[in-house]
Structures are given as structure tokens and as C-alpha cells.
Amino acid sequence: MSLRSQFDVMVLMPKVEKSDTSIDVVTVQEDASALRAADNALLAELGYKSEFKREFSMIETVAFAFSIMGVVASVSSTFSFPLVSGGHVGMVWGWFIPCFFVMAVATSMAELVSSMPTSAGLYYFSAKLAPPKYSALASWITGWANITGQVTLVCSIDFTCAQMITTAIAVGSNGAVVLSAGATYGILLAILFCHGIVCSAATHILARLNLFYVVINVGTSISAIIALLVCSGDNKVSTKDAFTLYENNTGWMNSGWAFLLAFTSPMWTLTGYDSAAHISEEVAGAQRTAPIAILVGVAGTQILGWLLFIAASFATNSVSDLLTTDLPLPMGQLFFDVLGKRGMLAIWSFIIVVQFVTGAAQGVDASRVVFAFARDNALPGSRWWKQMNRYTQTPVNAVWFVILGSAICGLLGFSAAALSSLAGASVIGLYTSYAAPIFLRITSGRDKLVPGTFSLGKWYMPVGVVAVSWVAFIIVLLLFPPSQVVTSPDMNYAVVIIMGVFMFASISWVVSARHWFHGPISNINDKSSLDEKEM
Numbered sequence: 001m002s003l004r005s006q007f008d009v010m011v012l013m014p015k016v017e018k019s020d021t022s023i024d025v026v027t028v029q030e031d032a033s034a035l036r037a038a039d040n041a042l043l044a045e046l047g048y049k050s051e052f053k054r055e056f057s058m059i060e061t062v063a064f065a066f067s068i069m070g071v072v073a074s075v076s077s078t079f080s081f082p083l084v085s086g087g088h089v090g091m092v093w094g095w096f097i098p099c100f101f102v103m104a105v106a107t108s109m110a111e112l113v114s115s116m117p118t119s120a121g122l123y124y125f126s127a128k129l130a131p132p133k134y135s136a137l138a139s140w141i142t143g144w145a146n147i148t149g150q151v152t153l154v155c156s157i158d159f160t161c162a163q164m165i166t167t168a169i170a171v172g173s174n175g176a177v178v179l180s181a182g183a184t185y186g187i188l189l190a191i192l193f194c195h196g197i198v199c200s201a202a203t204h205i206l207a208r209l210n211l212f213y214v215v216i217n218v219g220t221s222i223s224a225i226i227a228l229l230v231c232s233g234d235n236k237v238s239t240k241d242a243f244t245l246y247e248n249n250t251g252w253m254n255s256g257w258a259f260l261l262a263f264t265s266p267m268w269t270l271t272g273y274d275s276a277a278h279i280s281e282e283v284a285g286a287q288r289t290a291p292i293a294i295l296v297g298v299a300g301t302q303i304l305g306w307l308l309f310i311a312a313s314f315a316t317n318s319v320s321d322l323l324t325t326d327l328p329l330p331m332g333q334l335f336f337d338v339l340g341k342r343g344m345l346a347i348w349s350f351i352i353v354v355q356f357v358t359g360a361a362q363g364v365d366a367s368r369v370v371f372a373f374a375r376d377n378a379l380p381g382s383r384w385w386k387q388m389n390r391y392t393q394t395p396v397n398a399v400w401f402v403i404l405g406s407a408i409c410g411l412l413g414f415s416a417a418a419l420s421s422l423a424g425a426s427v428i429g430l431y432t433s434y435a436a437p438i439f440l441r442i443t444s445g446r447d448k449l450v451p452g453t454f455s456l457g458k459w460y461m462p463v464g465v466v467a468v469s470w471v472a473f474i475i476v477l478l479l480f481p482p483s484q485v486v487t488s489p490d491m492n493y494a495v496v497i498i499m500g501v502f503m504f505a506s507i508s509w510v511v512s513a514r515h516w517f518h519g520p521i522s523n524i525n526d527k528s529s530l531d532e533k534e535m
Contacts, residue, residue, distance in 0.1 A: 070358030094262025114452030129445025149429025
């Protein structure tokens with residue numbers, strides 16, 4: 001029996017209950033131990049030895065995938081995009097439409113991670129599904145795209161968290177205190193430092209924290225929806241206006257194209273669900289748990305996000321008033337208008353907490369990507385970034401690599417246009433890395449994938465085609481500027497960020513990496529790595 005078959009039997013076989021219906025603790029512990037042994041055996045089959053403790057349960061893994069998208073905070077962060085690109089129609093349908101296509105990407109990814117549950121994730125999938133001649137190149141491109149998206153996403157989440165704090169300060173002081181860009185950057189550095197500490201913790205601590213994350217996330221989202229609908233009272237717009245009133249404030253003459261730019265909000269929110277793949281070496285029953293976490297996390301975020309936008313649409317009396325607010329984030333103004341100062345500060349405080357824990361979860365995700373890529377010697381200074389801390393058994397050095405990279409990216413916050421472009425760059429980087437292995441799955445890798453516990457069966461081809469086509473479309477869309485007449489202050493610099501990384505990766509490949517990078521490499525017999533671990 002193959003290792004994969006053994007794993008499936010371990011995961012799917014029914015447990016025989018004792019006749020006295022008592023719980024045999026020893027048997028449960030033995031089953032858990034056997035399941036972890038099967039996980040580690042499958043990982044060895046993929047080429048890696050187990051270095052993490054498998055302490056994420058099913059519910060904790062689902063909580064992690066859900067929390068990393070931080071629905072209420074992410075919607076609050078990106079509320080300006082649908083406001084500008086369609087008003088009420090942008091809010092409701094600008095979220096609803098992309099959800100179907102994002103789910104195609106998520107289901108395709110779930111199939112891949114079920115087959116190959118390793119923290120290397122997407123670039124590992126590309127390497128194994130590409131033609132042998134191009135395996136290393138496919139892995140190199142996917143890995144750098146994913147790392148670019150991961151680090152810029154950490155920065156954009158945490159910088160938005162800093163903006164939320166400055167918004168609260170402005171409201172609390174009745175506008176008397178408006179912090180400068182330098183002060184906001186200082187808050188960003190403080191948040192990043194805190195996240196560095198949290199993300200350096202042991203796996204069992206991170207797993208338990210995610211239960212808190214999901215409670216505060218879901219609770220705040222539901223509270224925000226109820227508050228907007230109930231407290232707006234008779235000031236709500238009509239149902240017809242909430243769902244059909246269109247306003248184009250983009251500067252683009254073509255209203256259809258302007259509406260498409262509203263897709264930026266759901267696309268920025270619905271990222272990071274590949275996290276379930278990147279922590280799969282810390283998950284028990286990863287072949288089954290990881291794909292479930294991806295699908296449940298994405299579906300839950302889509303539903304709550306749409307309900308929140310519908311509530312916001314009903315509560316918005318004047319789109320133009322929200323767009324001309326002096327507050328850094330228009331959603332803060334909406335809560336202020338509906339709930340008053342005290343009510344706004346109360347709900348906003350919880351949204352700040354949600355954004356903070358979202359950044360913490362994303363920091364963990366990004367650090368696992370850096371660790372895995374460094375484990376295959378693909379990063380400058382890989383010997384440092386792939387080290388595991390001997391006390392926490394987590395890649396602490398990789399955590400601080402992410403924190404430092406995010407702090408450098410945060411310098412873009414001194415330009416509002418550059419910062420908004422950072423959000424676009426994170427989506428482009430991540431979705432490029434999502435689409436690459438899916439494209440290879442439906443082309444050169446059609447007969448290479450060994451199905452895991454979750455499989456799309458014969459549907460992998462149409463679902464994969466939809467997923468890749470959507471990503472190609474959304475990447476082009478996100479490279480366009482927000483207005484038809486472009487000046488340097490409102491330029492979309494996402495193309496500059498993406499091209500900068502692309503040029504670096506391309507030049508380094510041609511000059512050097514093609515001679516020594518061969519894609520994922522097995523470390524099963526790498527005894528020296530044990531000696532490399534340090535504090």
C-alpha cells in the first residue's frame with residue numbers, strides 16, 4: 001500500500017466505538033500519533049523531512065485561513081474602491097461578481113494542496129507539474145511572485161491598520177489631531193515589531209491564537225452589519241437604490257470599465273487563502289484539512305463580505321460626502337455618520353483589532369513561504385532564513401525577514417498613490433503565483449497529479465480554465481490607473497513594483513540562478529541542517 005493510500009485510510013476510516021461508549025484516551029492518542037506519522041511519511045515522499053510540530057487542528061486551520069482575510073477590516077480598508085467605481089452598484093455587485101471566479105481559483109488550489117501538502121506550496125506545485133526542462137524556471141517565477149505578494153500584503157495590511165488608528169485619533173479628538181505621514185509610518189513600525197514577536201511564537205501558541213482571531217473577526221463582522229442596518233433607521237436608501245444606483249467618480253469615461261475597477265476590493269480581501277498550504281507541515285491530516293480550510297475560509301469571507309457591503313450600501317446616503325471626507329478611510333466616516341462618535345469609536349476599535357490579527361496571521365503565512373523558498377536555497381542568504389529556532393521550532397529568522405521587508409515597503413506610505421499601488425501589487429503577485437501551477441495543471445501536468453483526498457475529478461479542466469482566465473484578466477485590470485487622465489500623484493505604481501521584482505528575478509535567473517537553482521530539493525538526508533539551527 002502506498003503512503004498516500006495509507007494516509008487516506010487513516011483519515012477516512014471510521015473509528016470503532018467501544019461497547020461501553022466510553023472514550024479510550026489511549027486509542028485517541030494513538031490514532032493522532034499514527035495520523036501525524038502518515039503526514040510525515042507523505043511529506044518525506046514529497047522530498048522533505050518534518051521540521052515543524054503538527055499542532056494545527058482542523059478548526060484551527062480553518063480559522064487561520066479565514067482570519068487571514070479579515071473580512072470586516074479588509075472591507076473597511078478597501079471601501080473607497082467601490083465607492084469611486086460605481087457607488088452602490090460598485091459596493092454590491094463589485095463584490096458579488098468576482099466571488100464566483102475566485103472560488104474557481106480556490107477549488108483548483110485546494111486540489112493541488114491536497115495532493116502535495118507542503119509549506120513550499122505553489123512553487124512546489126509548479127515545479128512538479130511543469131515539463132522537466134522548465135521545472136526550475138516555473139518554480140523560480142512562481143516563488144518570487146508569491147514572496148512579492150506575501151511581503152507587500154503584510155505591509156499593506158499593517159499600514160492600513162496604522163491608518164485605522166490615525167482615523168480613530170482624528171475622530172476622538174474631533175479633528176484636532178491629524179497625524180502626519182511620518183507619524184503613521186512610526187505606528188506601522190510599532191505594529192510590525194509586535195507582529196514579529198507574535199509570529200515568532202511556537203506552533204501550538206499560533207494555533208490557539210487563531211481561535212481568538214476567528215471569534216473577533218466573525219463577531220465584529222456581524223456586529224458591523226447589524227449596526228449599519230439598524231442604526232441607520234429611516235435614513236437608509238431604498239432597496240432599488242442600494243442595489244442599482246450607479247455613480248462613476250473615477251474619471252474614466254466608459255462606465256463599464258469604471259465599474260470593473262471596483263473588483264479591486266474583493267480581490268485584495270480574497271487573498272492569502274494559500275496560507276493553508278503554507279502551514280500544511282504544521283497541520284494534522286493535512287491532505288484533508290488544508291483543502292477544507294481553503295474552501296471554508298473563502299466561502300465564509302465571500303458571504304460575510306457581501307452582507308457587509310449590502311449593509312453599507314443601504315446606510316450610504318451620499319457617496320460624494322464619503323469620498324470627500326477628511327478621514328483617511330471613508331468607512332470610518334460612514335460609521336461616524338450612522339453611529340455617532342462613541343458608536344463609531346466602539347466598532348472601529350474592534351475593526352482595528354481584526355486588522356491587527358489579520359496582519360499577524362499574514363505574517364505567519366509569509367514567513368512560511370520565505371522559509372520554504374530558502375530551504376530550497378532560492379533566496380539570498382538562504383542559510384539564515386531556513387534555520388529553525390531550537391526552542392519554538394518555527395522559522396524565526398524568516399519571520400524577521402518578512403518584517404524588515406514590510407518596513408522597507410512601508411516607506412511608500414509617504415505617497416498615497418504609491419501605497420494604494422502596493423495593494424494592487426500584492427494582489428498581482430499572489431494571483432500570479434496562484435495561476436501558474438493551475439495553468440500547468442491543465443496543460444503539461446494533466447497526467448502528473450496524484451489526486452489527494454480532495455479532487456475535482458473531470459472538472460479540473462473547466463474550473464482551471466476559468467481560474468487562469470480570470471487571473472489573466474484581473475492582472476491587466478489592476479495595472480490600470482484609477483483615472484483616465486493620469487498625473488504622477490495618482491499614477492498606479494503597481495506596474496513599477498511588479499516589474500522591479502520581475503526584472504530582478506529575471507536578471508538573477510539569466511546571470512546566475514539557472515546554473516544552481518534546480519527547483520525543490522530533497523532534504524531527507526540533510527543531516528547538517530540539524531547543526532544549523534540556532535536561536
